[in-house]
Amino acid sequence: MKAQRNRSQQRIIKLLYEVNKPLSAQEIYMELRQRNQALGLATVYRALDSLKLEGAVQARTLPTGESLYESIERDQHYLTCLNCGASVPIKECPVHQLEEQLETSHKFQVFYHSLEFFGLCAKCQAFTNGS
Template sequence: MMTERKLATLLRREGYKVTPQRRAILKIVTETHDHLTPAALYERVQKAQPHIGLVTIYRTIQILEQLGLICEMHAERTSRSYLLKRASEHHHHIVCSGCGTVTDVTHCELEKLQEQLAKETGFEIDGHILEFFGYCRQCQRLKAE
């Protein structure tokens, strides 16, 4: 499991400083199971670090993304949103439209389809994005009420 401490070590190893602001961000990111926009992350981090600036959030997100430690979601449109990369292999997400909880889908069987499509279309296919959305158990109950 990825913890704040492990992420901090990874950052340090890459030459980044581990500041209290960054530590607070790492804490939130490792503890949450849903995807967060920069603004949402900012709001949560402020509780621990009231004087943090939104810019710091943006900058830290950028670093974490470059190091492949967080994933960007694709289904959201108004703002970007991110979540901790829990699975190290290639994987996809199921996102709850109700609460934003994200579950990983680690068995991806699109490579065959991808090869077939490459033959059919002449494209050299480098990758794909795939995301499922719907309602998690809890939100299904809430909807039913």
């Protein structure tokens, strides 16, 4: 059952759906300002927290500590380089079946899942190997 969303939450959901890429809270704040739908930064953070608890948005934390938010409808996963911070989206999602099994076996309602692999990209590998 979806919770009643306030106007701030609705604006953020609509924005994340339209831009179709992960955004930080600051980027959401700036993008809404550019669209003449300004919200305070604290309001953006509160709305994002509520939307995460509802399962309407997913957040992933970069190695820098910054969180990026995106619509759960995207179901996007990443390879993230620990050296340069580049994130490469991967198309495959090998955990859908596991998610369904966990929901059944643990009677746990899963809103979304996050799958991210951390390591070194080819460019950073070449640099660290001296090539």
